[in-house]
Each structure stands twice: as C-alpha cells, then as structure tokens.
Amino acid sequence: MDLGGWAFALHSKYGDTFEIYFGPIRVIIMGTPEALEKFYNPSMENKFSGRPKMNGFSELKLDNGIFFNNNLKSRRRNRRLVSQALLSAKFLHGFISNTQDLFIQAERYWTFGTVVDLASWSKHFLFDIIVSNSTGRKSNYVLAYNTPKSEYTPDMIKSNEFHDLTKTWLDSFPFFLMLPKFLRVYVPGINSLNKYYLKSAERLDNEILTEITKHRKQLENLSESQTGKPSLLDMLLTFNARNPDDCVVPDDYIESAKPSGYEEEPMKDREICDSALDIILAGTDSTADSLCNFIYNMANNPQCKKRLIEEIDSVFADDMTRPVKYDDLKKLVYMDAAIKESLRFSPVVPLVMRSVSDTDTLLGYEWRAGEIFFVSHYGLLNNKNVWSDPRKFNPDRFLEGLNANEKRCYIPFGNGDRMCPGRHMAITEIKTLIALLFRKYDIELVDKNAPLDYTYKGTFFCNKLLVKLNERRFEK
Numbered sequence: 001m002d003l004g005g006w007a008f009a010l011h012s013k014y015g016d017t018f019e020i021y022f023g024p025i026r027v028i029i030m031g032t033p034e035a036l037e038k039f040y041n042p043s044m045e046n047k048f049s050g051r052p053k054m055n056g057f058s059e060l061k062l063d064n065g066i067f068f069n070n071n072l073k074s075r076r077r078n079r080r081l082v083s084q085a086l087l088s089a090k091f092l093h094g095f096i097s098n099t100q101d102l103f104i105q106a107e108r109y110w111t112f113g114t115v116v117d118l119a120s121w122s123k124h125f126l127f128d129i130i131v132s133n134s135t136g137r138k139s140n141y142v143l144a145y146n147t148p149k150s151e152y153t154p155d156m157i158k159s160n161e162f163h164d165l166t167k168t169w170l171d172s173f174p175f176f177l178m179l180p181k182f183l184r185v186y187v188p189g190i191n192s193l194n195k196y197y198l199k200s201a202e203r204l205d206n207e208i209l210t211e212i213t214k215h216r217k218q219l220e221n222l223s224e225s226q227t228g229k230p231s232l233l234d235m236l237l238t239f240n241a242r243n244p245d246d247c248v249v250p251d252d253y254i255e256s257a258k259p260s261g262y263e264e265e266p267m268k269d270r271e272i273c274d275s276a277l278d279i280i281l282a283g284t285d286s287t288a289d290s291l292c293n294f295i296y297n298m299a300n301n302p303q304c305k306k307r308l309i310e311e312i313d314s315v316f317a318d319d320m321t322r323p324v325k326y327d328d329l330k331k332l333v334y335m336d337a338a339i340k341e342s343l344r345f346s347p348v349v350p351l352v353m354r355s356v357s358d359t360d361t362l363l364g365y366e367w368r369a370g371e372i373f374f375v376s377h378y379g380l381l382n383n384k385n386v387w388s389d390p391r392k393f394n395p396d397r398f399l400e401g402l403n404a405n406e407k408r409c410y411i412p413f414g415n416g417d418r419m420c421p422g423r424h425m426a427i428t429e430i431k432t433l434i435a436l437l438f439r440k441y442d443i444e445l446v447d448k449n450a451p452l453d454y455t456y457k458g459t460f461f462c463n464k465l466l467v468k469l470n471e472r473r474f475e476k
C-alpha cells in the first residue's frame with residue numbers, strides 16, 4: 001500500500017493534519033508546521049520523541065540500538081557515540097576513498113552506451129559501502145550483481161548470503177509488527193515462518209557479534225605504526241573500551257579515543273551489534289533511492305543539469321580519473337543546493353513514526369499516552385503555505401537562503417533528538433557518486449516520459465530506473 005503517496009493525496013483534501021484508522025488503531029497524520037517544535041524538541045522531557053511500542057520487535061532484539069530503542073538514556077548514548085564516529089574526519093575521508101575504489105571496480109562492467117538499472121545498481125553499491133564502512137567486512141555484492149552465478153568468487157557468495165540475511169530480517173518486520181505472539185507461536189504454518197525469521201535474525205546477529213570479537217582482537221594487536229581506515233565498529237569498540245588497556249589504539253588510527261564528556265556506562269556488545277544493524281537498515285536504500293531521485297530530477301530539469309555539469313567541470317576539468325577529495329566536494333555548491341532541493345521535492349522518508357509517552361497537549365488538543373502519529377515530511381516539505389511554488393524543482397531557493405519558516409520545515413533528515421545521524425555520510429556519499437558519474441558520463445533516462453517507479457515500504461523504494469550512460473563530449 002502506498003501509504004506515503006496516499007497521505008499526501010489526503011493532505012490536499014483534509015489539510016495539514018487529519019486522522020486515519022488501521023482497523024481499531026488510530027494514526028494522526030501531522031503536517032502542521034507548529035507541531036514540529038514538539039516532535040523535534042531535543043529536551044529530555046519531550047514526550048513525543050518515542051516510537052510506538054512494538055512488542056514483536058524485542059523478540060527480534062531490535063530495540064537495543066537507536067532506531068527502535070525507546071530507552072531514552074541508552075538510545076541517546078548510542079546515538080551520540082555513533083554520530084561521533086560517523087562525523088569524524090578520519091571516517092569520512094576513508095569512506096570517500098572506499099566509495100571511489102569500489103566505483104572503479106564496479107565501473108569495469110560498463111562501456112559507453114551501457115543501459116544500467118540505477119535503482120538496483122545503487123542499492124547493491126550502497127549495501128557494500130555501508131556494510132564495509134560500518135562493520136569492516138569485505139562486501140562484494142555489487143560485483144556479484146554484474147557477474148554470472150557460475151563465476152562467483154567465494155567473497156561474492158558470502159556477500160550475497162549476508163545480504164539475503166539482512167533482507168529476510170527486513171522482510172520480517174511487518175510479520176512481527178502485525179501478528180500477535182500467540183498467533184505466531186501456535187498457529188501451524190505461521191509458526192514455522194516465525195521460527196524461520198527468528199533463526200535468520202539470530203544468524204545475522206551472530207555474524208555481527210563475530211565481527212565485533214574479531215575487531216576487538218585486531219585492535220588489541222594494532223601496532224603503533226599501523227594506520228588505516230577505521231570502521232564504525234572499530235570506533236565504537238575504542239570509545240567503549242571498559243579498561244583503557246583493552247584497546248590500545250595508535251593516536252593517528254582514531255583521532256580521539258573517547259568523545260569529550262564521555263562518562264556513561266559503556267555500550268554492551270549487544271548494543272553495538274544493534275546499532276551497526278540500524279546503520280545498515282537505515283543507511284542503504286535511503287541513500288540509494290535519494291541518488292535515483294536526484295538523477296531523475298536532473299533529467300527532468302535540463303537547465304539544472306547543465307549548471308551542475310558546468311560546476312563539476314570547473315572542479316575536475318576533463319580529468320575523469322583523478323581521485324575525488326573531500327575538498328572538491330566542498331566546492332560543489334550548486335550540487336549541494338540541487339541535492340537539498342531533490343531531498344525536499346522527492347523525500348524518500350515521507351512519514352516518520354512517533355508516539356506520545358504520557359498525556360500531553362499539542363496544537364490545543366490533549367493526547368493520551370500511546371497515541372500514534374506520523375509526522376508528514378512529504379506534507380511539510382511541500383506545504384504551499386511554507387514554500388513558494390513547492391512543486392517547482394528549484395535549487396536556487398537554497399542558494400538564495402531559506403526564510404525562518406522554510407528552515408523550520410526543511411526536515412528530510414528529521415530534526416532534534418532523533419535527527420538522522422547518517423545525514424553527513426549520506427550527503428557525502430551522494431555527492432561523491434554524482435561527481436564520479438557526471439564528470440564522465442552523459443546520463444540519459446531510457447524512458448524520458450515515465451514517472452518514477454516506486455513502492456512505499458516505509459520509505460519510497462525505487463523499483464527501477466533505467467539510464468543510458470553515454471560518453472561525454474568535451475569541447476576543445
């Protein structure tokens with residue numbers, strides 16, 4: 001069911017805020033700008049920052065990380081340490097160079113004129129990038145994508161198996177969310193699926209927990225001279241070492257061993273494991289689909305595409321192979337504005353789930369504990385009382401600067417206490433890939449008139465985006 005698109009259609013009929021029913025469950029779709037102060041208030045007292053209680057999710061052991069963790073104290077600690085790692089310069093620089101290395105390998109399968117399904121390709125690519133940078137595991141999923149099965153290397157087979165585990169885990173969410181435990185345990189047929197999902201989730205956990213043990217050992221044995229690209233796990237293990245002697249990390253390996261002011265109870269391995277799984281869950285398709293939306297929006301706005309390419313050429317000239325550096329990305333200001341506009345115009349997360357933990361008032365109404373809300377990002381990012389001509393794709397609005405109301409409603413990554421901790425990583429990744437793609441290829445949609453093909457799966461999931469990668473012609 002396309003809940004995201006449906007909610008947006010209902011906005012034009014019923015206004016910014018309205019209620020819908022899923023059987024007996026009432027859900028409030030909230031798209032009123034004034035409500036954001038409550039939902040995105042970073043205060044510890046905020047009663048609107050939790051997710052709805054989902055009993056089945058604790059069986060999947062999903063609630064010890066960030067996304068589904070409703071324990072305010074541990075969630076905040078996990079978030080802070082994960083954000084500190086993802087934002088560190090060492091991590092971002094390693095991440096850009098990993099993206100580039102993988103792109104060069106994946107690109108070998110293309111020749112000029114190749115037609116690529118960018119939706120599928122980018123999800124394979126991003127899976128490798130997120131898995132290798134968060135867990136340090138080698139991932140060859142995108143290379144397997146282009147290789148006949150009979151020629152798979154052992155690494156490709158392992159990467160596919162790991163991907164299948166994460167996919168089964170994701171597919172099981174609605175099952176655990178919707179079916180009460182007694183049905184899942186006692187009804188024949190359903191109980192075998194229950195067992196299969198739980199077994200598969202356990203295997204996935206074990207893969208990450210094994211990785212944690214391996215990395216802890218590696219960190220203990222790191223020599224002073226070793227430098228490298230630390231993964232998120234390396235950083236979390238270092239931040240959370242119970243005893244300073246547990247992890248002897250050379251200074252230049254991770255710039256600061258512990259975030260300043262860090263004096264909380266260290267994360268347990270279970271919490272590190274769940275936080276890493278949250279990153280894989282939240283970071284892969286969201287980034288891939290935002291890239292697809294960007295390419296689609298550029299193709300439909302040739303003037304914007306022209307300005308984008310001119311800017312890319314001003315940074316790279318006609319050098320299609322030199323490494324893309326963090327400093328290059330900083331110079332790409334039009335690209336930055338166009339990405340921001342694309343995230344506003346076609347947000348991949350149209351609705352964000354919230355629940356109120358105790359009776360409270362909002363917009364003049366009193367809400368009982370447990371009331372479920374969907375903050376309508378799509379509605380707010382396209383609200384005609386906030387944005388001038390919201391359905392016009394116009395990156396210039398970001399170059400000219402947003403007014404206070406637009407700033408308040410610019411929430412493709414949320415805001416406040418639960419704001420997306422991967423936002424810099426996502427933007428850095430998208431920018432790097434756009435630079436790598438557009439500096440070398442003239443990208444053309446195969447079907448120029450087709451609407452974007454997507455399914456709502458909690459995010460807008462792009463099913464297919466066929467593009468032709470033509471050779472670029474540089475004027476002499």
Ligand code: HEM
Nearest residue numbers: 066067279282283286287290349412413414418420422426
């Ligand atoms: C363009 C890509 C992305 C978009 C549009 C996006 C958007 C969002 C949004 C709207 C939320 C919900 C905030 C809320 O509940 O208020 C969120 C949460 C989250 N995102 Fe992202 N995200 C993206 C990429 C990433 C990446 C790359 C990562 C990890 C590296 C990531 C990790 C997370 C996590 C862990 C949360 C849960 C935060 C919490 O509940 O405290 N996201 N993201």
